[in-house]
Amino acid sequence: MDFMVNIDVDDIARAERFYREAFGLRPGRRLGPGALEMLDGPVPLWLLQREQASSAVPGAGATRDYARHWTPVHLDFVVEDIDRALATAVAAGARLEQEVSTHAWGRLAPMADPFGHGFCLIQFLGRGYDEAATPRTPDSPKAP
CATH class of the missing domain: 3.10.180.10 (2,3-Dihydroxybiphenyl 1,2-Dioxygenase, domain 1)
Structure with missing residues (x-):
């Protein structure tokens, strides 16, 4: 079994820059404009662009919040x-x-x-x- 880590962000270019500069990860595969694999960690880290206040699943009461x-x-x-x-x-x-x-x-x-x-x-x-x-x-x- 493998693990993957997915992180929702509201700005994929800014997220790529942060995870590259902070942890030395490098971009891998892209799945369209809204999904980017970051490599060189122990597992792939995927950055997934999701709009602020969007719902994670239909009918969920909570929405995405990119404040702390x-x-x-x-x-x-x-x-x-x-x-x-x-x-x-x-x-x-x-x-x-x-x-x-x-x-x-x-x-x-x-x-x-x-x-x-x-x-x-x-x-x-x-x-x-x-x-x-x-x-x-x-x-x-x-x-x-």
Whole structure:
């Protein structure tokens, strides 16, 4: 199984510029004027042009909003140097929403892209999440 990431934006040219400058992604395939694949990440990232206030599905009460919004799904970009990645993302148009924090597993920078989508920059330290993970025991359920 593969994963693809789709991000709705209201200006595909501006989104292409942001994701290229902030994360070094490069354009791939285009599906007409409103869909652009961005490459060089671990999975394809598709930018999909959708009008502000348009409905995601027929009959949905919520509409697209490109001001800062919250959703329980977001992207984490794992980086080697969070300070350098933060400066690059901000220069490309991202907004830092909280100061960089340090945890047992690494450093975290909560941010938003120019289209209101939240994302985080993460720099793992030491053993990454294994620094904070509970060790498996013989009674731990097996992964499917």
